[in-house]
Amino acid sequence: MIVQLHQLAAALYLAAGLAAGLGLALPLTRLLRVAVAILAVGALIHGFSFSLFHEATPPVPLTDHAAAVSLMAWIAVLFSIVLLARARLLALTALVAPAGFLGTFFAALQLAEPAPTGLAGSGSLPHAHVLLASAGLSLLGVAGLAGALFLVEHRRLKSKRPVRFSTPLPSLEALDRANRVALALGFPLLTLGVASGMLWFESSTGRFWTGSTHETWSAVAWMIYAVLVAARFGTPQGSRRAAASAVCGFVFLFFAVIGVELFA
Amino acid sequence: MKVMLVGMNHRSAPVEVRERVAVDDVTPALTKLLASSEIDEGILLSTCNRTEVVVVTRSPDAARLRLQSFFRRDLADEGEAIGPEELGDFLYEYADAEAIGHLLRVASSLDSMVVGEPQILGQAKAAYAAAVDCGASGPILNRIYQAAFATAKRVRTETRIAERPVSLARVAVDLAKQIFEDLENKRALMVGAGEMIEMAMRSLRGAGLEEIAVANRTVANAESLAAEFGATAHGLDELPELMTGADVVLSCIGGDAPVITRAGLAAVLKARRNRPLFVIDLGVPRNVEPELDDLDNVYLYDIDDLADVASTNAKARKQESERAELIVHEECQRLDGWFAALRAAPTIKHLRERVERIRKGEVERALARRSLSDEQRDAVESLTRLIVNKILHAPMTRLKHEAETEEGMAYLEVARILFALDEDEGDA
Numbered sequence: 001m002i003v004q005l006h007q008l009a010a011a012l013y014l015a016a017g018l019a020a021g022l023g024l025a026l027p028l029t030r031l032l033r034v035a036v037a038i039l040a041v042g043a044l045i046h047g048f049s050f051s052l053f054h055e056a057t058p059p060v061p062l063t064d065h066a067a068a069v070s071l072m073a074w075i076a077v078l079f080s081i082v083l084l085a086r087a088r089l090l091a092l093t094a095l096v097a098p099a100g101f102l103g104t105f106f107a108a109l110q111l112a113e114p115a116p117t118g119l120a121g122s123g124s125l126p127h128a129h130v131l132l133a134s135a136g137l138s139l140l141g142v143a144g145l146a147g148a149l150f151l152v153e154h155r156r157l158k159s160k161r162p163v164r165f166s167t168p169l170p171s172l173e174a175l176d177r178a179n180r181v182a183l184a185l186g187f188p189l190l191t192l193g194v195a196s197g198m199l200w201f202e203s204s205t206g207r208f209w210t211g212s213t214h215e216t217w218s219a220v221a222w223m224i225y226a227v228l229v230a231a232r233f234g235t236p237q238g239s240r241r242a243a244a245s246a247v248c249g250f251v252f253l254f255f256a257v258i259g260v261e262l263f264a
Numbered sequence: 265m266k267v268m269l270v271g272m273n274h275r276s277a278p279v280e281v282r283e284r285v286a287v288d289d290v291t292p293a294l295t296k297l298l299a300s301s302e303i304d305e306g307i308l309l310s311t312c313n314r315t316e317v318v319v320v321t322r323s324p325d326a327a328r329l330r331l332q333s334f335f336r337r338d339l340a341d342e343g344e345a346i347g348p349e350e351l352g353d354f355l356y357e358y359a360d361a362e363a364i365g366h367l368l369r370v371a372s373s374l375d376s377m378v379v380g381e382p383q384i385l386g387q388a389k390a391a392y393a394a395a396v397d398c399g400a401s402g403p404i405l406n407r408i409y410q411a412a413f414a415t416a417k418r419v420r421t422e423t424r425i426a427e428r429p430v431s432l433a434r435v436a437v438d439l440a441k442q443i444f445e446d447l448e449n450k451r452a453l454m455v456g457a458g459e460m461i462e463m464a465m466r467s468l469r470g471a472g473l474e475e476i477a478v479a480n481r482t483v484a485n486a487e488s489l490a491a492e493f494g495a496t497a498h499g500l501d502e503l504p505e506l507m508t509g510a511d512v513v514l515s516c517i518g519g520d521a522p523v524i525t526r527a528g529l530a531a532v533l534k535a536r537r538n539r540p541l542f543v544i545d546l547g548v549p550r551n552v553e554p555e556l557d558d559l560d561n562v563y564l565y566d567i568d569d570l571a572d573v574a575s576t577n578a579k580a581r582k583q584e585s586e587r588a589e590l591i592v593h594e595e596c597q598r599l600d601g602w603f604a605a606l607r608a609a610p611t612i613k614h615l616r617e618r619v620e621r622i623r624k625g626e627v628e629r630a631l632a633r634r635s636l637s638d639e640q641r642d643a644v645e646s647l648t649r650l651i652v653n654k655i656l657h658a659p660m661t662r663l664k665h666e667a668e669t670e671e672g673m674a675y676l677e678v679a680r681i682l683f684a685l686d687e688d689e690g691d692a
Contacts (some may be wrong), residue, residue, distance in 0.1 A: 088445065157442060158557070160569045162576040172540060173445040236537035238560040 005049035006070060006108035010101050012042030013077065017097035024094055024169075032090040036081065039097050043077045046104060050074070062130040066110030069258065071130065073103025075138035079185075083142070083178050089170045092178070095145045125200040133193025137257060139186030140225070144250030146178040147243035154240050176239040179246050180232070187229045190253075194222050213260055221256035225249055265607060266324045267404065269363035270331040270355055271309075271316025274377050277354035284346060285315045285339040290391060293338050294400045302326040305402035307409065309370070309391040311384070313377050315339065316370070318363060320404045328357070360603065364408055365596045371412035372419040373426070374588055380425040380581045385416045404606070408599065415595040422591060425584040428577035432570045433467035435577070436544045439570075440512055441471070443542050443563055448472040453510035454495075455503070455524070456517035457485040460546050464514050465493050477506050480517065508532045511539065516546035526555040529562065544570070608667030611676045612660055614685050623652050 016039040023031030053067065062068060080096040083089055153172055170178075197218070198208045209215065228245045231237050237245075272282060287293055290308040297306050297317065305320040317334065321327035335355060336346045358366050369375045371388045392409045395401040401409070420426060429435050437447075444450055452473050454461045457480040465476060476495035479502060480486035486497035498506060500523060507513065507529060517523060524543065538561050545552040545566040557564040565573075627648050631641060659679070666675040680686055 153442070157439070157563050160565065160572065162573045169442065171441060171445045172443050177445065236534065238538040239540060240560050 002049050002052050003108055003111050005045055005052070006104055006111060009042045009046035009049065010104040010108055012038050012045065013073075013097050013101035013104060016042060016093060017101055020091070020094035020097055024091055029090070032093060035093045035097065036084055036090065039077060039093055039100070040081055042100070043074065043081060046070070046074045046077070061126070063126045064111075066107040068130050068134055069103050070107030070111070071134040072138045072141070073100045073107065075135050076100060076103070076141050079139055079142055079182070083181070088174055089146075089178055091169050092146065092149060092175075095149060096142065099141065099145065123203070125196055125203055129193055129196040129200050131193075132189050132196055133257070136186050136188075136190025136193050137253065139182045139189060140246075140250050140253060143179045143182035143186060143246045146175045146182065147246035147250075150175040150179065150239065150243035151247065154243070172239065176242065179243060183229060183232060183246060187225055190222065190225065194218060214257075217256035217260045221253040224252060265304075265404070265610075266321055266327075267318065267360050267363045267408070267603070268321060268324060268327055268331065269316060269318040269358045269366055270328075270335065271314060272335075272354045272356065273314035273316070273375065276356050281350070281354050282313070282315065284341070284344070285335055286310050286312065287315070287339060290394050291398050293334070294395060295398055296338050297330070297334055298398075298400050300330050302330055305405045306400045307391055307395040307405055309388060310339075311387050314370070314375075318367060318405065318408075320402065324359070331357075361596065361600050364411075364599050364603065365592065367408060367412050368415045368592045368595055368599075369589075371409075371416040372588055372592055373416070374419075374585055374592065378430055379578075379585050380430075382426055385413070388412065388416075407602065411595060411599050415592055418591050418595070419588040423584045423587045425581055425588050428580050430574050430578045430581065431467075432546065432567070432574060433464045435570050435573050436464060436514065436565070437467050437471045439544075439563075439565060439573070440468075440473075440542050443540055444511060446472075447512075448474065450511040451475040451477070451509050452512040452514065453506050454478045454489075455500070455513065455515035455551060456480055456547070457482070457489045458516055460516040461514065462489060462492075464516075464544075464546070465489070465495070468512070468514075469493060473512070477510070479503055479506055481519075504528060504532055507541075508535045510541065512542045512544070514544040514546065515551040517551055518547075519551070520549055522551055522553045524552040524556065526553050526559070529556055529559065533559070533561075546570075604667045604669075604672045605664060608663055608672065608676055611679055611685065612663055615660065615663075615679065615683055616656065618683060618685060619652055619656060623648050 016035045019031055019038060020035035023029065023035055050071070053062070062071065077096060077100040080092060084092065149170065150172060153169060153175065157172070197215075201210055201215070202208045228249045231245065232242050272285065274282070287308075287310045290310055294306055294308045297303055297308070297319070302321055302323040303319045304322065306317060308317045309315070315335075317331060319327060319331065332348070332351075332355070335351060336348065340346045366375070371385055373380050373382070373384045376384050388409075392401065392413075395405070429438050440447060440450075447468070450473055452465075452468055452475065454465060454476060457478060461478070465478075468476065476490075476493060477498055478486040478490045478493075478495050479498040479500055480489075481500055483497055483499045486499075489495070490497040503523065507524070513524065515524060524545075529541075540561045540563065543552055543556060543562060543564045545564065548567060550566055552564060552566070554564070554566070556562050627644060631644065636644070663675055663679055666672050
């Protein structure tokens with residue numbers, strides 16, 4: 001059931017992505033709104049599937065890689081829907097929906113063939129770690145996507161090319177705001193995720209730091225992000241540089257936290 | 265019954281001729297036109313780019329002459345009648361389907377100087393309302409104008425003819441909206457106090473931007489423009505300070521040297537905390553150093569950049585206008601059918617009256633020779649009426665149907681000959 005619900009959510013995210021792409025290309029604002037509605041239905045089904053995790057036999061722990069990736073995709077979609085509702089960012093659906101699809105589709109494949117998690121532990125700490133780190137990673141992912149769209153728009157405006165789509169693309173200011181909000185919420189969550197991870201390791205191994213690849217890469221990524229966040233909020237940094245930092249930072253973070261685990 | 269349209273527009277006549285027949289209040293001229301016996305209905309549209317009158321008439325030749333004199337005498341200023349040679353070939357004339365098609369194109373803004381501009385629909389609605397108020401518009405023009413408004417709505421919703429701006433001021437506003445989320449809480453700085461600045465201020469105000477500062481060499485000129493828009497007036501020496509708070513800067517001022525330089529802006533960038541700045545340079549020679557565009561958060565567009573965007577948008581509108589023409593064609597065809605059926609109505613009515621007269625005459629003659637009870641007389645009346653209705657049903661249905669086709673007029677003509685309707689008209 002969990003797998004089927006994941007597949008359905010992935011299909012809806014894909015449909016939302018296609019509808020949003022078409023909405024931009026045709027261009028039809030109404031189609032973009034339909035895309036957001038499909039995305040919301042997908043998020044509902046996706047959310048419902050999590051409630052079945054503990055009822056599965058055996059129960060699926062959040063520490064499972066597939067579950068964590070799925071959770072990240074879900075939080076990213078949820079946060080984007082909130083952003084879409086508050087700002088004129090409909091076009092962001094064209095990026096968020098495919099990202100949500102990839103995460104959920106990958107999770108559905110993995111959940112079909114459950115693998116034992118490499119991380120051991122019990123109690124609330126593992127779940128807190130996965131939940132907080134996933135939320136942080138998702139929000140920083142949304143910041144990265146908003147940053148990517150900002151860079152495309154910035155480049156177009158600088159090159160004086162007339163807009164190809166007459167559907168209103170998000171303004172640079174709206175994209176910059178989305179980037180700032182996502183970063184402001186995402187980094188503290190990531191920090192709490194890292195801290196809860198260290199507490200979890202301490203409770204299971206007796207040490208805060210074991211020197212594992214996951215820990216090392218995560219710590220480096222966190223430090224890089226700390227510098228980026230300090231630059232963003234501590235100095236009058238330009239929006240373009242902030243957008244580029246958000247994109248680069250997320251690429252590195254994704255590799256450090258997910259890529260290293262997957263390809264190790 | 266004929267629909268006739270006579271008029272002149274920006275393509276057929278120069279402005280010095282158009283301005284002589286343009287009127288602000290159409291009602292007096294329309295009332296005068298409707299006083300003519302050959303005009304049954306009429307609507308007059310007068311804008312800066314066109315003056316057109318559309319009428320419904322049963323005497324096309326007389327109406328044509330009346331409309332010519334309407335343009336020469338009634339529309340011209342008092343005591344300044346225009347001679348026929350002065351009107352020359354400036355007037356165009358359309359009849360029936362062509363006239364209807366033209367009206368639909370005008371309302372849909374396909375015949376405008378700037379294709380897709382929205383004002384013409386409002387002007388057409390105002391002209392129609394004025395005609396309705398003074399009783400000049402009747403059932404035929406009512407129907408045609410309602411169709412014209414519906415067509416304009418279809419064109420606007422089914423095509424993107426009006427989406428992309430083509431005037432420099434509106435292109436600038438459109439670009440500002442691609443940079444800023446909301447213009448209402450933004451500040452604009454206008455450098456100069458000329459006509460271009462005034463037009464741009466109007467567009468920016470229209471887009472919701474409220475806080476505007478005007479800086480000019482001659483502060484008195486800045487003050488008079490600022491007073492008109494509720495803006496603040498400044499001298500050029502205050503530019504650095506004004507640039508610190510501005511989000512949109514629009515410059516169009518005379519002089520050989522740039523008034524906004526990269527060094528000058530770089531000095532205030534820190535105070536601006538790197539907020540994005542949209543700079544529009546409409547000056548020739550340019551008022552803003554092009555190197556300004558190298559700065560990260562500065563988006564500089566000069567007059568050529570805006571013209572390029574406007575020209576691309578105009579091309580896109582032209583493509584859309586081809587789709588719009590198809591919609592107009594569809595709606596015209598629909599109206600053609602109605603109009604043809606309208607022309608068939610007098611023939612059908614005439615035919616029914618003639619046959620009824622024959623029936624009535626023959627029944628009266630036959631009954632006069634016989635003594636029948638009232639009941640029997642009623643039965644004969646009903647029977648003959650039934651026979652006539654049955655005989656007429658098929659040809660009348662066919663006439664109504666065929667009247668909507670291309671051969672409709674031929675069918676109507678044949679019916680008039682076969683039933684000798686014209687002789688009957690002569691007899692009557």
